[in-house]
Amino acid sequence: MKKQKIRVMLVDDHTIVRKGLRLILELHDRIEVCGEAASLKETIEMITVGRPDVILLDFKLPDGDGIEGCKKIRKQFPEIKILILTAYSQDHIVMEAIRAGANGYLLKNIKSDELIKSVFNVFENESVLDPSVTEVIFKQLHTRNHPTEQQLSPRETDILNMISKGSTNKEIAESLYISEKTVRNYISNLFKKINVHNRTKAARYWLMKNS
Known part of the structure; x- marks a missing residue:
C-alpha cells in the first residue's frame, strides 16, 4: 500500500530560499511541495488551495512575524502543523513562537536530512526544536517556576x-x-x-x- 504524501507549503519572502527548500524537500518521494507564499496574507489565501499538512514558516515576513503567523493559521486551520524555519535564535522569539502554536522551531543552518526528518516528525505530531535553542526552553521554564x-x-x-x-x-x-x-x-x-x-x-x- 502506497504511503500518504506529506503536503508542505513554503513561506518565505526570499524566492531563492523557497526554491532551495523545494529542491531539498522534493528529493524525498513522500514529500510534495503544494505551494509557496511570500507573506502572511498570501499564506492564508493559499492554504485552502494547497491544503498543506505542514507549513515551513519564516519568522520575519513583510506583513508580520512568525508569532502573528502561527496565531492566524492556528485560528483558521488548527489541524495544520507549523514548523518555524528562521535565522533568529533569540530566547524570547523561540518561546513566543511555541506559545503561539508552532510545532517546531529550526534555524536555517540545519542540514538537509535533518530538515526532512523534522517535517516527518511534526507531521507525526511530534515537537521539534533545533538543538541550539533547547536550552532556552529549560531556562524559560525555570523562570516561570520562580x-x-x-x-x-x-x-x-x-x-x-x-x-x-x-x-x-x-x-x-x-x-x-x-x-x-x-x-x-x-x-x-x-x-x-x-x-x-x-x-x-x-x-x-x-x-x-x-x-
Missing part, C-alpha cells in the same frame, strides 16, 4: 526597560524582531501588571525599581 515580584516575563522586562529609555513602539519592534501590533499588545498587558496607565508612569516605576 517568578519575579511583578511576574514580568523576560520580554516584558525588555520592553519596560526600553520604554524607560524613551524608545518608541517602532524602535522596540525593530529591536525585538516583532511587529508594532505585538509590541502594543505587550505594553497593554504590561501596564495592567504594574498598575499604570501611560508610558511616563511605567518609566518612572521601572527607574524607581532599579534605582
